[in-house]
């Protein structure tokens with residue numbers, strides 16, 4: 001393996017031109033786009049137009065004249081082809097945590113008499129906390145059950161109301177076989193709810209081919225919507241008129257501007273709206289989503305996995321001696337678009353890398369996480385990041401006390 005070989009991979013990369021659509025600071029190799037996507041160059045002007053012209057000049061008229069009122073559904077329709085959904089099956093609203101709450105509560109109501117929500121231990125914390133909250137709130141009607149990956153399929157039974165899983169695991173990048181698990185859930189009469197936070201915008205997801213019922217995901221990771229960008233929710237067409245939202249706000253009303261005293265849910269996906277959409281966040285998210293307009297998601301997935309493959313090849317060739325261990329599956333079809341390594345001093349190593357401009361992140365207790373974002377990473381970035389990792393390890397630089405100080409966000 002040589003740097004020249006990695007340069008050749010860059011030259012053959014059909015997605016290489018996309019890097020120029022992002023504003024990336026010089027001297028930084030950004031391997032954290034799976035946690036906060038990079039800034040698209042178009043975003044600042046779009047937000048500025050929203051603020052100065054649409055808000056500043058056109059004021060409240062913009063809800064109609066600039067179709068603010070249609071933004072949540074419009075952006076949802078732009079996300080739909082990225083995740084194998086049909087038009088009208090996706091809407092942008094709220095946060096991922098809140099959408100999980102809405103969709104799981106809705107799913108439970110569709111399966112009266114069944115008590116179990118099934119998920120895996122070690123799922124993303126907010127997913128577990130929201131499910132624990134639902135369990136606490138609904139008392140005896142609901143029981144949250146966590147089953148490890150290997151035993152989960154066998155645990156789906158006649159009491160299971162919903163199987164709630166994250167498609168790509170945030171720590172290890174392990175990928176659930178979505179179609180298989182969904183089919184199993186259906187065979188037992190349960191619904192399948194998929195969290196796509198770590199796969200939307202990176203993998204060629206096909207929700208409808210998998211016959212998924214409900215899904216949701218994050219706008220600020222691979223979709224590049226900006227910090228805290230709104231989330232998206234998917235409801236398969238067949239469920240839309242049955243699935244109730246527990247957050248029956250006025251934007252999900254059939255006719256919000258009739259100002260009726262009584263809630264009547266909107267038909268279709270719009271029912272999953274709750275309150276007034278935040279246009280600042282939606283505008284930045286739309287700029288991120290628009291970059292995907294003409295992309296073949298199979299090619300996007302293939303590049304992310306190839307970057308991961310290159311990363312793993314370097315890791316296996318060089319890093320055993322430093323006590324680093326691969327924490328992600330080696331097989332590309334079982335992996336998402338990030339690669340994780342394990343080391344007892346993971347936190348300090350990551351801080352030393354960041355000090356040298358290689359930005360990944362750390363997930364307690366020992367995971368160093370590296371995002372392989374297909375839209376703006378080069379194969380040579382992976383090579384160069386490894387050279388820096390090698391320096392940090394060989395010199396013992398990470399042992400400096402300043403790299404052990406924990407910040408609030410890791």
Ligand SMILES: *Cc1c(COP(=O)(O)O)cnc(C)c1O
Pocket residue numbers: 095096097098124126127166170195197198218
């Ligand atoms: C990033 C992520 C979230 C984030 O939820 P927020 O409500 O946006 O904080 C939730 N679930 C998973 C699996 C994630 O990866």
